Amino acid sequence: MKTQWVFYVVLALLTGLAAWMLLPFLAPVVMASVAGYLLMPVFDLLGRWIKSRPLRAVLLMMLVLFAIVLPVVLGLARIGHQIRSQLQEDNLIDSVAKFNDSLDRALGRHIPLAENFAEYTEKIRTSTLHAAPEIIGTVGTTAIDLVIFLYVLFFVLLDGREVLADLVVLIPLDKTVKPHLVHNIEATMTGVLYGQVMTAVAQAVLGGIGYAVVGVKHALLWTLLTLIAAMLPVAGGALIWVPVAVSRLLAGDSIGGWGLIIYMGVLVSIVDHILKPKLISGRAPLHPLAALLGVLGGLHFFGITGFLIGPVLLGLLSAMLRFYREMQEPALIQTTQT
Numbered sequence: 001m002k003t004q005w006v007f008y009v010v011l012a013l014l015t016g017l018a019a020w021m022l023l024p025f026l027a028p029v030v031m032a033s034v035a036g037y038l039l040m041p042v043f044d045l046l047g048r049w050i051k052s053r054p055l056r057a058v059l060l061m062m063l064v065l066f067a068i069v070l071p072v073v074l075g076l077a078r079i080g081h082q083i084r085s086q087l088q089e090d091n092l093i094d095s096v097a098k099f100n101d102s103l104d105r106a107l108g109r110h111i112p113l114a115e116n117f118a119e120y121t122e123k124i125r126t127s128t129l130h131a132a133p134e135i136i137g138t139v140g141t142t143a144i145d146l147v148i149f150l151y152v153l154f155f156v157l158l159d160g161r162e163v164l165a166d167l168v169v170l171i172p173l174d175k176t177v178k179p180h181l182v183h184n185i186e187a188t189m190t191g192v193l194y195g196q197v198m199t200a201v202a203q204a205v206l207g208g209i210g211y212a213v214v215g216v217k218h219a220l221l222w223t224l225l226t227l228i229a230a231m232l233p234v235a236g237g238a239l240i241w242v243p244v245a246v247s248r249l250l251a252g253d254s255i256g257g258w259g260l261i262i263y264m265g266v267l268v269s270i271v272d273h274i275l276k277p278k279l280i281s282g283r284a285p286l287h288p289l290a291a292l293l294g295v296l297g298g299l300h301f302f303g304i305t306g307f308l309i310g311p312v313l314l315g316l317l318s319a320m321l322r323f324y325r326e327m328q329e330p331a332l333i334q335t336t337q338t
Contacts, residue, residue: 025145025148026302026309027145027302027303027305027306027309028145028146028148028149028152029148029149029152030305030308030309030312031149031305031308031309032148032149032150032151032152032153032156033152033156033160034193034197034308034312035064035153035156036152036153036156036157036160037156037160037189037193038193039060039064039157040157040160042060043056043057043060043157046059046060053158054158056157057154057155057157057158058154060153060157061150061153061154061157064150064153065150069146069149069150164182168181168182177327180323180326181323184319184320184322184323184326185316185319185320185323187319188286188315188316188318188319188322189312189315189316189319190280191280191285191286191315192285192286192311192312192315193312194279194280195276195279195280195285195286196231196285196286196291196311197231197308197311198279199230199271199272199275199276199279200227200228200230200231200236200237201227202271202275203226203227203230203236203237203268203271204223204224204226204227204230204237205223206263206264206267206268206271207222207223207226207237207240207241207264208220208222208223208226210241210260210263210264211223211241211244211260213259214248214253214255214256214257214259214260215253215256216244216248216256216260222240222241222244224304225240226240226241227307228295228299228304228307231291231295231307231308231311232291232292232295233288233289233291233292234288236268236272237264237268238264238268241260241264241268242261244260245257245258245260245261245264248260286311286314286315286318287318290311290314290315290318291311291314293310293314294310294311294312294313294314294315295307295310295311296310297310297314298310298311298313
């Protein structure tokens with residue numbers, strides 16, 4: 001008995017030290033795991049023509065590197081420059097000043113809207129200029145993070161299912177309920193990744209096309225912000241594209257402003273009401289409050305990649321809590337297994 005306690009203490013210490021040591025690399029590990037999970041159907045499909053599993057993993061890894069990772073890294077570097085350029089422009093303040101003049105003429109007296117707006121904007125601008133390099137710098141653009149991402153992606157594709165099966169064996173639960181736990185986690189993770197992430201990407205891509213067509217400056221920056229906002233419940237990407245469209249209207253571009261509103265309003269409705277329900281059909285979507293806290297908390301702790309890491313971690317917690325609740329009701333487990 002004493003020997004068992006010594007073993008568990010040593011195991012706990014080693015686990016804690018390993019977690020502390022690997023924590024700085026959590027972002028590329030999680031991103032690679034998510035990418036591998038999403039690419040697993042493609043990996044299986046390639047098996048019809050390519051029998052070698054390592055070769056399939058290498059091909060997908062190279063595809064991700066050249067088609068996604070490098071363009072994203074270069075785009076984020078460009079976005080970092082655009083943040084500074086956007087914050088150093090006075091177009092928005094000028095537009096507010098013009099609106100303030102119109103409001104004063106309509107009311108017959110002066111409302112100090114532009115003065116207060118300029119003061120608060122300057123404070124936000126100063127704070128963001130200092131924070132922007134740190135936020136963008138946490139994306140994982142360093143060589144070591146990129147190498148870790150690619151290595152983890154390769155082994156997730158190659159050995160992901162086997163590793164998951166080994167981890168399930170180690171779970172100290174009865175064998176009859178372990179499949180139910182795995183089902184809960186898989187249903188929640190697919191709901192988060194497909195229902196939250198894929199629809200957010202779709203909205204961001206549509207937004208980026210719209211911004212480019214109407215001539216919005218720094219379109220890459222607004223596309224990234226649309227991607228992050230689209231992960232939020234209720235308003236979602238409208239938190240970004242609506243103000244962008246209004247700014248076009250205030251700048252006198254009524255065609256671009258109204259065109260963007262109509263374009264995004266129609267296409268985002270299609271994504272939210274047609275695409276999203278199909279993607280999460282039969283899966284467990286993340287609760288809107290958990291999605292909100294996951295995005296905001298993830299951004300705070302992990303930087304720009306946190307908009308994905310946060311919901312994934314809360315999705316795992318949600319699956320575990322759902323499993324715990326259903327363990328108190330054995331009938332639910334029996335229904336799922338049958």
